[in-house]
Amino acid sequence: MTSTTSGSGDHRVRVPLGDRAYDVLVGDGLLDRLGELTASSLGHAPARACVVADLGVPEATVIRATASLHGSGAGVTVFRLEPSERVKNLATLEHLLRELAHSRHERTDPVIALGGGVVGDLAGFAAGVYRRGCPVIQCPTTLLSMVDASVGGKTGVNLAAAALPGQEHEHHHRHTRRYEHDPAHEADTLGLLKNFIGVFHQPSLVLADVGVLASLPERDLRAGLAECVKHTLIAASAAPPEHDSGDPPEALAARIERGLAGVLARDPSACASMVADNVRLKARVVAGDERELASSAAGGRALLNLGHTFAHAIEPRSALSPTDNPADAPLRHGEAVAIGCVAAAATSAAMGFADAGFVERVRELFETAGLATRIGGLPSNEVLIRAMGHDKKVSGGRLRLVLPEPGAQARVVEAPPSEAIDAGWSAVRLG
16 A cells, blocks of 8 residues: 655555555545546546535535536536435435436446445445446545545445335436435334445545535534544554555554544644545555455454444434434434444453453543444344344354454454343443
8 A cells, every 4th residue: 555645735545456456535625626537547538427416515516526527528417315324225226327327328437426425335336336337436525434435445225124215206407316315204213224235346536625524514524533533443453564664553543543633623634634544544454355355363344344233233223313302313324333332342341352441441532522422212232132133244143243452453253242242232321
């Protein structure tokens, strides 16, 4: 993995995956160069491009992106959707694929994912299967998607196993088609299986324009920091490849911790450094285990799922709130991950891999980022553990949990005892 910082403060991180290698560019104002950078990464100026943008992205940001693509000679189609996990489904995927076909999108034409993790997952999946694969350019607009979801090639949609998601409605507005979820039809269920259908499809380029974070709501900024804190807990297990002369993982982790305050203050330089450091750490893990096939003993890419098995058991429950105010429901993904990481730390302590002081240290890290580490309204542990059984890491019917340990280490544990998992849930249960 190579990493450079330019005189302008922009960062370039190379994700070394052989013929699938790509750059992650981090800096301010990069969306204004989207057309130029897309052509450079593809080796040609595309005739067409489809921008998939979520409704949380300001119209001015969409215009900047499309104007840059137009400037490079591309005809642009825009597809907008609600940034909701319940819209990230097969029905929306089919709508998007039909839009690509309708616009005569060819295999060499890129799909541009402009938004948060929902858009990145959906657009990446569409690009991976349309005509057996076309390029995807990831342009994350949330901190969480910049530091995590946009890097690594995981794409997918959710599967509603217990109840169907709400109906999508189609709206036509000039060249934009919009699909929105109808909350009246939403079912509160643990049956939403996150990213259950998907493919690995590496992007041709990731372009993280940290300037867009200036308009990101405070709650979403804090939710993104959850993934940053998570990375510090596994850093030492993400040993750099032999050819990587960059900072040791422990140094990256320490720098991430020190940078939390600067990101909360929305300092552009601090935001760029935070994103670049997290991408460097994740790139090291992905380079060593691209398709998450490493054994439990080796850990590999599965370590990046720290906290996620717990998180995925609570994230689909639309009534859960990180505060006492029901209006703050549902949980953001990062909020669920923060709670999940604390639960994983408590499970680790219950199994003898850590002590109570370590659990409190993990809790303090997330609380420093302004994230809740306890939550009310949880169902019984039995219900939660059953929901955890749908996790993609389950192998041979056995639950596999990523558990953190002191020293920024983590391990994958197969079939942990239910008593230890109970201790994990008890540590985050409010009231």
